[in-house]
Amino acid sequence: MTGTLVLLRHGNSEWNAKNLFTGWVDVDLDAKGEDEARRGGELLKEHGVLPDVVHTSVLRRAIRTSEIALHIADRHWIPVKRHWRLNERHYGALQGKDKKQTLETYGEEQFMLWRRSYDVPPPPIEVGSEFDQFNDPRYAALPPEARPSAECLKDVLVRALPYWYDEIVPDLRADKTVLVVAHGNSLRAFVKHLDQISDEAISKLNIPTGIPLRYDLDDDLRPITRGGLYLDPGAAKEAAAAVANQGR
Ligand SMILES: O=C(O)[C@@H](CO)OP(=O)(O)O
Numbered sequence: 001m002t003g004t005l006v007l008l009r010h011g012n013s014e015w016n017a018k019n020l021f022t023g024w025v026d027v028d029l030d031a032k033g034e035d036e037a038r039r040g041g042e043l044l045k046e047h048g049v050l051p052d053v054v055h056t057s058v059l060r061r062a063i064r065t066s067e068i069a070l071h072i073a074d075r076h077w078i079p080v081k082r083h084w085r086l087n088e089r090h091y092g093a094l095q096g097k098d099k100k101q102t103l104e105t106y107g108e109e110q111f112m113l114w115r116r117s118y119d120v121p122p123p124p125i126e127v128g129s130e131f132d133q134f135n136d137p138r139y140a141a142l143p144p145e146a147r148p149s150a151e152c153l154k155d156v157l158v159r160a161l162p163y164w165y166d167e168i169v170p171d172l173r174a175d176k177t178v179l180v181v182a183h184g185n186s187l188r189a190f191v192k193h194l195d196q197i198s199d200e201a202i203s204k205l206n207i208p209t210g211i212p213l214r215y216d217l218d219d220d221l222r223p224i225t226r227g228g229l230y231l232d233p234g235a236a237k238e239a240a241a242a243v244a245n246q247g248r
Pocket residue numbers: 016020021022023024088089091115184185243246
């Protein structure tokens with residue numbers, strides 16, 4: 001038996017609102033993001049998609065989204081697992097930079113390479129600079145060489161897959177409904193893996209904030225419906241287009 005996987009990107013954050021590259025910077029949800037998280041919880045409840053376990057990153061915007069959504073869905077009591085491997089992609093030296101200004105300074109091609117190419121990382125962040133997490137206590141157990149200073153999507157997939165196989169797959173194999181609350185780019189990595197999307201095509205895929213994406217999986221853990229099913233498909237389409245257009 002395999003269970004049901006539900007992917008949920010955190011609600012709008014304070015830095016999404018300001019159009020800043022965020023990555024591992026631990027910003028909170030804004031009021032719109034809290035509303036989106038509540039709507040996410042309502043959608044879970046309305047569709048009878050009731051998680052048995054939740055996995056989140058170690059970043060506040062994902063943790064709070066999961067708490068708000070599960071509270072609304074009356075599933076606030078389920079077991080919780082958190083891991084840095086579900087974090088947003090580390091945006092390197094772009095963390096804290098304005099997306100519009102970055103686009104204007106470096107031009108469309110470089111901007112999109114940094115944002116959406118599979119294997120071109122942004123420039124590395126300097127240890128000790130304002131938006132660096134090198135000495136953040138939540139990563140203290142990680143050997144220094146394993147703490148990223150910038151990641152491309154490929155790097156995210158490489159660090160997220162061990163968590164997929166070790167922690168998420170066993171829950172799915174136990175026939176659970178598994179909620180994963182994470183980030184635009186860590187979820188793009190999981191979708192790439194699940195739907196076997198090419199390195200080129202993944203650059204066009206954007207995940208909207210706060211709308212649960214349901215995947216029913218076969219015995220080989222392949223999606224029964226490629227691309228999964230958003231619980232509010234109309235809103236998801238519109239919101240994904242808005243993510244694609246950030247910086248413009
Ligand atoms: O800034 C970030 O961390 C991400 C997600 O908000 O941005 P982008 O969609 O540009 O990869």
